Amino acid sequence: MNDSYDAIVLGAGAAGLMCAARAGQRGRRVLVLEKAEAPGKKILISGGGRCNFTNIGAGPANYLSANPHFAKSALARYTPRDFLELVESYDIAWHEKTLGQLFCDGSAKQVVAMLLEECAKGGVELRCGEGIASVAHDGDFTVTTQNGSYTAPALVIATGGPSIPKMGATGFAYDLARQFGLKVVEPRPALVPLTLGGEEVLFREISGVSAPVIATANKTSFAEAALFTHRGLSGPAILQVSSYWRPGDPVAVNFLPGRNPEWLLDGKRTHPRATLRSLLRDALPDRLADILAEKLGIPGELGNATDKALRAASERLGRWEFHPNGTEGFAKAEVTVGGISTAELSSKTMEAKRIPGLYVIGEAVDVTGWLGGYNFQWAWASAVAAGEAL
Ligand code: FDA
Numbered sequence: 001m002n003d004s005y006d007a008i009v010l011g012a013g014a015a016g017l018m019c020a021a022r023a024g025q026r027g028r029r030v031l032v033l034e035k036a037e038a039p040g041k042k043i044l045i046s047g048g049g050r051c052n053f054t055n056i057g058a059g060p061a062n063y064l065s066a067n068p069h070f071a072k073s074a075l076a077r078y079t080p081r082d083f084l085e086l087v088e089s090y091d092i093a094w095h096e097k098t099l100g101q102l103f104c105d106g107s108a109k110q111v112v113a114m115l116l117e118e119c120a121k122g123g124v125e126l127r128c129g130e131g132i133a134s135v136a137h138d139g140d141f142t143v144t145t146q147n148g149s150y151t152a153p154a155l156v157i158a159t160g161g162p163s164i165p166k167m168g169a170t171g172f173a174y175d176l177a178r179q180f181g182l183k184v185v186e187p188r189p190a191l192v193p194l195t196l197g198g199e200e201v202l203f204r205e206i207s208g209v210s211a212p213v214i215a216t217a218n219k220t221s222f223a224e225a226a227l228f229t230h231r232g233l234s235g236p237a238i239l240q241v242s243s244y245w246r247p248g249d250p251v252a253v254n255f256l257p258g259r260n261p262e263w264l265l266d267g268k269r270t271h272p273r274a275t276l277r278s279l280l281r282d283a284l285p286d287r288l289a290d291i292l293a294e295k296l297g298i299p300g301e302l303g304n305a306t307d308k309a310l311r312a313a314s315e316r317l318g319r320w321e322f323h324p325n326g327t328e329g330f331a332k333a334e335v336t337v338g339g340i341s342t343a344e345l346s347s348k349t350m351e352a353k354r355i356p357g358l359y360v361i362g363e364a365v366d367v368t369g370w371l372g373g374y375n376f377q378w379a380w381a382s383a384v385a386a387g388e389a390l
Pocket of ligand 1: 010011012013014015016033034035036039040041042043045046047048051052053054130131132158159160161163164168169170172333334335361362363364372373374375376377379
């Protein structure tokens with residue numbers, strides 16, 4: 001064990017390991033302190049165990065932040081192609097699942113092993129099972145754990161966000177930020193299922209049903225699948241819009257994406273003996289078609305329905321408003337929106353402007369990606385930005 005370090009990285013997750021490896025390979029003596037017994041826990045469970053490690057199309061437009069420009073610099077300097085090159089240099093087989101999402105063919109364990117190997121190449125010292133009791137700043141940074149104290153002129157906060165507390169996630173990064181007087185943008189659960197109450201609990205009856213839709217919240221839309229659950233709404237389209245959703249906002253769902261708005265009227269002309277329910281069953285899963293038809297309340301044969309009623313039904317199917325009464329919270333959120341304010345940090349190096357030597361990277365920062373590999377890409381890119389600067 002070294003007793004003198006150039007930098008201490010708090011957290012051996014995606015960002016912490018990447019940053020430590022980069023700085024180590026530049027000749028810095030780096031110590032990583034991790035409170036869990038093993039590194040990279042979230043990487044291991046990510047992407048259903050196959051780790052959606054990047055998105056080939058990742059760019060600043062795929063991120064939420066109080067300052068949408070902040071992520072540009074780091075994302076431009078370390079791109080999805082750069083990470084893919086690293087993956088390929090370790091002979092890790094990968095595939096694109098959909099929408100630019102790249103996954104390991106084998107296992108997320110390969111990504112953790114790769115990062116650990118990169119750290120080893122940089123002579124990084126990794127100490128797991130080190131719960132941090134305190135951090136003091138007196139020119140240098142001194143981190144005290146149950147095992148002792150470690151000092152370095154640079155400290156990197158890479159302890160992530162509070163999503164999935166069961167896995168040991170906490171708001172520790174925000175506590176440290178406050179200790180150092182850095183502003184924190186209110187953290188909220190994101191990429192999280194939404195819950196339904198009131199009359200909308202009826203949709204719980206079709207728990208397990210999914211359909212391709214366009215979901216919209218706060219003017220941001222995603223065309224992916226929505227899934228009805230026993231608590232409300234989930235599936236990729238809903239997880240995506242949940243990051244933009246605020247309590248009280250409706251979520252509009254287009255159940256008939258790509259269909260001509262005159263579809264029901266055409267149906268009346270071509271199949272006047274059909275019912276709304278049978279026509280909807282041609283376009284949607286049966287149980288969803290049934291519940292929507294029931295709610296639209298056009299009984300009997302389409303030939304007997306007025307054009308006006310069918311137009312109104314079409315419009316509603318194209319913009320069905322749900323009124324979620326909440327989210328499933330941090331317990332089920334894949335990430336956290338908000339975090340340590342980007343106004344406090346250099347977008348080039350991730351260093352705190354007012355506290356030289358203090359860096360914040362990864363999910364702890366107020367930069368949050370869409371679903372689909374974008375969050376890891378931010379972890380890698382912000383980590384490299386800091387790792388090159390330390
Ligand atoms: P991360 O959470 O990875 O690491 C933080 C580390 O700090 C952890 O090891 C933690 O134990 C440690 N720590 C916390 N407090 C500490 C303390 N006080 N002292 C020392 N250590 C401490 N993203 C994506 O792009 N593709 C995907 O496939 C998925 N899949 C996915 C699935 C699930 C179930 C979840 C919950 C999340 C995802 N994500 C994802 C999101 C992705 O996992 C997340 O954005 C990154 O892991 C963030 O990386 P960080 O290194 O910032 O935090």
